[in-house]
Amino acid sequence: MSALDFEILNTDGHARTGSLLTVHGAIDTPAFMPVGTAATVKAMTPDAVAETGAQCILANTYHLMLRPGPERIAQLGGLHKFMNWPGPILTDSGGFQVWSLAELREMDEDGVEFKSHLDGALYRLSPERAVEIQGLLGADITMVLDECTPLEAGRDEVAKSMRLSMRWAERCKAAYEERPGHGLFGIVQGGVYRDLRAESAETLVGMGFDGYALGGLSVGEGQEEMFRVLDGTVPLLPAALPRYLMGVGKPADLLGAVKRGIDMFDCVLPTRSGRTGQAFVRGGRLNMRNARHKDDPGPLDEACDCPTCGNYSRAYLHHLVMAKEILGPMLLSWHNLHYYQDLMADLRRAVNEGALAAFEAAFRAEQKAGGDKG
């Protein structure tokens, strides 16, 4: 029994538009979710996040488990209230960060023990605890705990890891059903192996989730390989339920994945790029440290109606980045998130009008014309 309600509005090939209704509001899909790792979308106020058009954000179980702690957030009224974000929140399960940030101590059938990257303290994460934490946070969408297999792993290792993740998914579902949240997504694993992905998808669909994610992609396998996995896997997922490609990606990745039937995305790229002086614009990416912006009175992107482009020149943004002023990351993150939301709105419009192929052609031409923006 899910509190989520997903309605498909239009399709164009494999692509579709929809509306995912949560108890904290609707999400127009395909949707891009800004990442609010430690209960804040970095360098952005929640008002600014909402202004970009974002409807749902992602928060990280791993970071919040370590600091300030899920029990504390629950006692303070839940994550929505804590961080002043009234809209939907999807929480990841913590798995990916345990493998990428923490010092792994012990990993067995039951779960994983690790040392906090903050202070070395020992923590334990299990399928049951991952679901419990996300319940304490008040997640609108809870993710199952999965093991993340390194890209260099061989087929046997990937198979073994995927099957462990499937057993963990089952335990997550059981734990979730004892104390139901607002919605639970399974995560398809299996690396770049089509048959393993198929086995994973079928196993999860057999259990029954409110939505299905694809994990372990955009980890270095390349866009072509990622699209190949999507081509093989997406058709195995229930058409009526939302599909989420985790941790992706660049604008061209989003376009290609939408075309293959993906409904949801998250990625740190727009905010992280904003903090390192990079700006996404129609036709490419700008490095605002480049001296060629020094005297440029024009906006980042003539076609953008975000507050950064409406009020500030490239010359000023270059100055802020060079002077290491906090307002630089603030204004660039704002613009980049706005760019991503504009792209998603354009994709939804294209699908609704049955014009995704034309949109893709125009997008590619624009990227080509943009060249190296510098």
Next chain:
Amino acid sequence: MSALDFEILNTDGHARTGSLLTVHGAIDTPAFMPVGTAATVKAMTPDAVAETGAQCILANTYHLMLRPGPERIAQLGGLHKFMNWPGPILTDSGGFQVWSLAELREMDEDGVEFKSHLDGALYRLSPERAVEIQGLLGADITMVLDECTPLEAGRDEVAKSMRLSMRWAERCKAAYEERPGHGLFGIVQGGVYRDLRAESAETLVGMGFDGYALGGLSVGEGQEEMFRVLDGTVPLLPAALPRYLMGVGKPADLLGAVKRGIDMFDCVLPTRSGRTGQAFVRGGRLNMRNARHKDDPGPLDEACDCPTCGNYSRAYLHHLVMAKEILGPMLLSWHNLHYYQDLMADLRRAVNEGALAAFEAAFRAEQKAGGDKG
């Protein structure tokens, strides 16, 4: 011939309220000007600065001279446009920063040669160049170049330095009159020596400026000594013109200086404190790193109606500061500037109602009751 128009509205003892009209809008006095050192009030959008109630900001000639350069800003349409601040801007002359930040190379009657703290490049600042730079920036209020005497300097050194500053003030006035801006303020120097302050004030008043500042205070001499200098100097300045106490200060400093007839202030304290986890609240200052805030669901200040206090708990702000999230400095700077503007509004109200003594008594009682807020 000044573009400034100063009207005194009410007095209460030596204190007064007024309205300083500039070509970019009115400033209600007594006024506190947030510091926008490098063409940005750190960690704040201009919209947020305006929301706090600030009407005029300060920008630093020294920093903007080095980067991005005043000629560049002029070519980009001036500082107001560059930084998207449509209200009045006061620019300091660069003197204080040359002495505190740069490596001094040579200093003579003509001016000062120094090495940039950014890249070691050589620059020259003279009275004429200081006025020229502020004109290029488009300052609403231009400050004369003065020499800053260290606190430990003896009487003879202070006298010599003050007299050099007076000769520079005269050259600034001559340069300004050749290419008039919107208003020029003189700066009274003379350290803690009453007769030297008097000589400086009389010299400047003889030249005739649009307003008078007191420089070289709040540099370690202590509040009592500073107030003693104000008591001796302010009565020597024209009652009909604005009086500006540079680089001051703590809330109690502002109250005491308003009581002594000061109309304008600037200080980095609210923004710098915000970036180091300090919050000004009625009754004292909070260190948001303190673990006692960890579980506190209440706002920084119950009596504050800023967006930080309206939307975020002390527990969340503690979390942001501990996690070194950019949103921490953003929300704390916003609150601190709001606190300062509320204080100025309270002071204006008290003066208008002839109730400054009662306000001071209540303020002192509140500070006493606050004790060490921790």
